[in-house]
Amino acid sequence: MSEQTELEFVYVAREDEVPAGKNRCFEVEGRGVLLCSFPSGIKAIENFCSHEKKPMEGGRLRGGSRIVCPHHGSNFDLDQDGKSMGAPAVLPLTVFPVKVEEGNVYVQLVETKKPPANPWAIPGVKKIG
Numbered sequence: 001m002s003e004q005t006e007l008e009f010v011y012v013a014r015e016d017e018v019p020a021g022k023n024r025c026f027e028v029e030g031r032g033v034l035l036c037s038f039p040s041g042i043k044a045i046e047n048f049c050s051h052e053k054k055p056m057e058g059g060r061l062r063g064g065s066r067i068v069c070p071h072h073g074s075n076f077d078l079d080q081d082g083k084s085m086g087a088p089a090v091l092p093l094t095v096f097p098v099k100v101e102e103g104n105v106y107v108q109l110v111e112t113k114k115p116p117a118n119p120w121a122i123p124g125v126k127k128i129g
């Protein structure tokens with residue numbers, strides 16, 4: 001029987017390095033981790049959009065859990081596993097689990113989400129013809 005090892009949490013930054021209502025990117029183990037400071041606390045995503053792989057840093061935060069892509073305006077709900085809530089992006093963002101201890105922010109660097117092999121399996125994509 002194989003045992004699945006849980007990903008460890010890695011340090012990203014101090015919580016107070018990200019101003020309230022803003023986001024800021026940090027490089028961790030060669031990946032861009034975008035920390036977003038919502039009223040409910042810090043959430044983290046990989047710093048590129050699922051649409052054209054452009055950076056999400058600088059995107060506006062909305063409500064309790066949404067970020068708007070600064071390039072073409074898709075918005076994503078981080079409480080719904082990064083789900084796209086509007087075109088042009090249809091794929092979700094990669095959301096990192098977060099833990100904050102004594103003002104230090106840690107994330108689990110989960111794998112980057114990849115598009116499904118069957119594009120018709122993407123929610124919102126309709127087969128024509």
Ligand code: FES
Nearest residue numbers: 049051052069072
């Ligand atoms: S790059 Fe984000 S919506 Fe196009």
